[in-house]
Amino acid sequence: xxxxxxxxxxxxxxxxxxxxxxPRGMFVETFRQEWVPGSRPMVQANRADxxxxxxxxxxxxxxxxxxxxxxxxxxxxxxxxLRSGSPTVGVTECFDLGGSxxxxxxxxxxPPGVAHGFAALTDATITYxxxxxxxxxxxxxxxxxDPAIGADWGLGSLTPxxxxxxxxxxxxxxxxxxxxxxxxxxxxxxx
Numbered sequence: 001x002x003x004x005x006x007x008x009x010x011x012x013x014x015x016x017x018x019x020x021x022x023p024r025g026m027f028v029e030t031f032r033q034e035w036v037p038g039s040r041p042m043v044q045a046n047r048a049d050x051x052x053x054x055x056x057x058x059x060x061x062x063x064x065x066x067x068x069x070x071x072x073x074x075x076x077x078x079x080x081x082l083r084s085g086s087p088t089v090g091v092t093e094c095f096d097l098g099g100s101x102x103x104x105x106x107x108x109x110x111p112p113g114v115a116h117g118f119a120a121l122t123d124a125t126i127t128y129x130x131x132x133x134x135x136x137x138x139x140x141x142x143x144x145x146d147p148a149i150g151a152d153w154g155l156g157s158l159t160p161x162x163x164x165x166x167x168x169x170x171x172x173x174x175x176x177x178x179x180x181x182x183x184x185x186x187x188x189x190x191x
Contacts, residue, residue, distance in 0.1 A: 008093040009081045010183070011111035019105055028105045030069045031129060036109045039065060042129035050075075050120040053158035057117015057166060058142045058149070062181050064132040066116060069107040070098030073124025076154035082142070082175070083113035086183035094152045098124060113181025115142050119153040119160070140179050141169035148172045 006012035013036050020027045033041055050056065050073075060082055068077070079093045097106055097118075110116045118126065132138070144151065144166055153160070 006093065008088070009079055009091055009114060010086055010088045012079060012093065012114060013109040014095075015107040015109070016103070017105055017107070030071075030105070030107060030127075031067055036067070039109065039111075040131040042067060042131050044133055045127065045129045047125060047127050049125050050123070051161065052120050052122050052124075053155065053161045054120040055117065055144055055153060055155075055160045055162050055166065056119075058115040058144050058151075058169065059117060060115040060140050060142065060181065061112050061132075061138045062140070062179070063112055063135070063138050064130050065112055066110045067107060067129045068097065068110065068116075068118075069105075069127050071125055071127060072098070073120060073122045074099040075118040075120055075124050075126060076152070077108060078117050078119075078144075078149075078151040078153060079108075079110060080115040080142070080149045080151070081113070082115050082172075083181045083183035086113070089183070092149050092151060094154070096121070096154070097126075113183065115149075117144055117151075117166075119155055119158075121154055121158070140175075141166065142175060143169045143171045146171040 004014045015035050017028050075097050081088045081091050
């Protein structure tokens with residue numbers, strides 16, 4: 001297994017697991033806690049099936065980290081560092097997860113305070129684990145299409161399909177003071 005900490009956003013970890021293939025098919029470990037040093041244990045796992053063109057996000061949490069893996073389909077991931085004091089505050093990172101080829105089984109760890117979303121470029125299944133149980137008070141969001149974020153959702157001719165919640169998310173300038181995440185120096189996962 002090879003894991004690489006993002007050179008784009010502090011605390012984000014990109015994971016490239018080893019795929020074991022033989023005539024029976026394949027086997028891959030999709031997550032190990034040791035791949036994300038200093039992180040809390042994951043306590044809940046979720047699955048979402050999305051149609052091509054679906055855009056989810058941008059969401060963020062003050063007290064929760066996520067780990068994403070795409071077992072079926074292809075998604076464009078968009079991350080934006082909202083953490084006040086972070087060395088990468090205001091930075092946006094866009095990349096694909098899933099699909100085929102060598103990158104088909106990559107995963108990504110997203111620390112608290114980093115806004116995250118994805119666009120389904122094909123019909124797709126995404127699994128995500130979190131290190132806190134669902135807490136509606138920690139389900140925050142920022143506008144997916146805020147020009148200050150500059151996200152490249154990779155939708156091409158696909159028409160974006162969003163939830164009412166995501167349509168209503170404020171732009172960066174509209175995030176209330178009490179909902180702006182902070183970053184602590186020396187804390188690789190942004191806690």
